[in-house]
Amino acid sequence: MARAISTRRKIAISAIAWLVAFLIFFPILWTFLTSFKTEGTAIQIPPKFVFFEWTLENYVTVQERSNYFRHFSNSVITAVGSTIIGLLIAIPAAWAMAFSPTKRTKDVLMWMLSTKMLPAVGVLVPIYLIFRDLRLLDTHIGLIAVLTMINLPIIVWMLYTYFKEIPVDILEAARMDGAGLRQEIVHVLTPMAIPGIASTLLLNIILAWNEAFWTLNLTTTRAAPLTAFIASYSSPEGLFWAKLSAASTLAIAPILIMGWFSQKQLVRGLTFGAVK
């Protein structure tokens, strides 16, 4: 009897959960579907959900018009590059803050976060001038540098909160057993820190991938990532819904797929110290 109730309950809750999940996912699904319509069908009312003539013409047009793979590889290079460099700088810093905190550690952290609040529209011109003089405009290095700086505070903070949860007792125990600093790091701490580092890595790839102000303003052709690709499909004169949908699908698919596959790793460390 109790089991029957709980099964029924499970079905009911599942139904609600699926409905909500579907609604949340719907805009993305709709974009995906629209990308296979002709421009005419795309704005038709009543809308066609699945039963329309599926066509690949939008993807063909997009492929003809822009070098998707160049934009894609630029996105990969800058997102991954900036994340890795960010991690290399942030891991020691977060480590130090977590394991040898001082009175000012929290202030330093907060100050780091506050650097994120400099509004990009206000500092575009100064940065542009600096980049021009350093010949960094439209280069991978320049873009990686900016993305690293923008996301560094988040990386440091995320790692800090994660590292802080590594129990110090374990270190002491290892020390008692006569482990050296090296061994301590390699055998005890690294395995414990890996999940946190992995999810920081993933979150920052996502943030860097989706950054749309600097990536658009500091690049022209050689380093232009997918955000620039999208900008060439939004609001031209004429109908563009289907083509935009195709371009959007191409731009978000890689990161969406990556996110889905690495979901477990992403979630495991994505606590920001929210869990005790």
Add this chain to the structure above:
Amino acid sequence: MATAQTQTAARLMMAPAVVLLLGWMLIPLSLTLWFSFQRYNLLMPGQEFFTGFDNYRYFLSHPNFWSALANTLILVGGVLTITIIGGTLLALLLDQPIFGQGIVRLLVIAPFFVMPTVSALVWKNMLMHPVNGLFSWIARVFVVQPIDWFAQAPMFSIIVIVAWQWLPFATLIILTALQSLDEEQKEAAGMDGAGPFPLFFYIILPHLARAITVVILIQTIFLLSIFAEILVTTNGGPGVATTNLTFLIYMQSLLQFDVGLASAGGIVAVILANIVAIFLLRIVGKNLEA
């Protein structure tokens, strides 16, 4: 524990991050500060001169400054409210045993991966459009006058779009916190005959306080500078209904390449953002203490 030696080591380890961020902040900031005291328009070269606080006076006395400030806070507050309440409910739902839990979770987190420009374009043109949009079609199927989203409820529309993007983030963090809640605690409370509501308000919610604090802090940092969504959908209008501080700076300055004014606006925004940050810390910082 903290010997002098480890302290030095710690300083050394922090040095690269601190120095780089200092550089990143100070160089543009000092340039910005310098420009903010100049009359400097990119489109009028050769006419630069020192103006003192002229740019600041002009920016702060702009008739739309206060409404932009209010809009910024409404936008941040609105999105936070929706994502925290929605995220908590969603996390409670996903914490239950359900069929196909993995897939449901994938669907729910998907919006977080979508570029802001793309999501704004999709919402505006394909969903909220008063004539060709899906919502207006649904409204008409139910014989209701379709809502003209960006004219009748512009700020609400933008809040919805932004909240949609950030809901997954809030849900994930709250869900992780929820899952760490001791099953025994819940069961013990259930034994005591606590109904679902007392259980939620006395056991679960206090446990989530930390997670919610984190969501507020991280999201506020990103939400204070919302820009792309406004540019794509309403262009700050109608009137100044959706002009937040970032957009005001953009409109007043970047749009006419008035670097001096842009810089003054930027400095003002930094100061305001830091005030908000300090406030936030005062209010919620306690929760973050270990």
Add this chain to the structure above:
Amino acid sequence: MRLRSIAIGSCSLFALAAGAQAQSLTIATVNNGDMIRMQRLAHHFIDANPGISLEWVTLEENVLRQRVTTDIATRGGQYDVMTIGTYEVPIWGAQDWLVALDGLVSDPAYDVDDLLPAIRGGLTVDGNLYAAPFYGESSMVMYRTDLFEAAGIDMPEAPTWDFIADAARTITDKDNEIYGICLRGKAGWGENMAFLTATANSFGARWFDENWEPQFDSEEWKNTLQFYVDLMNEAGPPGASSNGFNENLALFQTGKCAMWIDATVAASFVTNPAESQVADSVGFALAPDNGLGKRGNWLWAWSLAIPAGTQQAEAAEKFVGWATSKEYLALVAAEEGWANVPPGTRLSLYENPEYLSAAPFAEMTLGSIEATDPTNPAVDPVPYVGVQFVAIPEFQGIGTAVGQTFSAALAGQISVDQALETAQQQTRSEMERGGYYR
């Protein structure tokens, strides 16, 4: 440092030795259909000019404008050819930011006198041509012949605003989602203000008097705005305050609008059966007037210009010449048909019988363009150049701010009088800041 300059020197020597082989032009362009077509056909140019390769940066209009302006003003040197409009050319030309196209002007094969005078005038500063027009556009009335017939109304070739308003109100049938008229309402200097400024010209209004005093407190502006708001409330579609060109295009193509006053380039979209559900029942008329001698149509030309910072001015001029030549028009005609030729730049195109028969909107386009005068846009004298804009650096900001205010009036948030008062104040204070009253 020394080493580096030697290295650079030897590199450039090497480049010289390789002749023009290594030239690569970076072209910034807007993502409109005609430019996309140019990009597709550009292999003809590359074939004819071995040694020049092309890199395209195709961007949405607003992003493009911000990118190229930042770059040219800071001398970033990222582009060799820029697509800019009639708003930028007078300002940038006066700053010496652009390379004057003397080579093209003196080239008899290019035939610079074939360019439409109104457009050429808008791209010339102090007698120098600073940009070559790629396509030109004005605005006109597009209307649904079937709806007009059903209502028993005849559209004259040159309607008045009163006629348009009456017709719009008569045809509107909100229950069946037929709206009498669709006009721009989305805030922006290139969106609702383009339409409203052009309309204001035909109502006898102007942005500034000869002393740069804003004129929003004038009776003419009040008439303009009141007319617009009333008409849109009674006969316009819902959501008009966020409708720009594209939104209205979609509305018209799906049969929701009886009339639409907008860019002449829209003609080829609304008559294209592949996209438009009303393709075979579209008529055209000149933009309306009030009998004051000015019609409410604008003038815009997307043009190719060469920034002064480029290292490859010669190759760039070659490309600009190719893309805006008569031969290019013939190339497009041969490959994609006469109807797809970029319109509104050359007189010879409008003397070509093949074009005239393939493009039913051709004469109306030419007539609309010729009816404008960028140097003398309003009924009263003005100190500025530009029909639907004011070619001063401050205008993008002012125009957008005023556009926001007017869109608020359209959305019913404020009254027409309040909107005009706010606009007057905003404009006055920006102009004061710009130093126009010293």
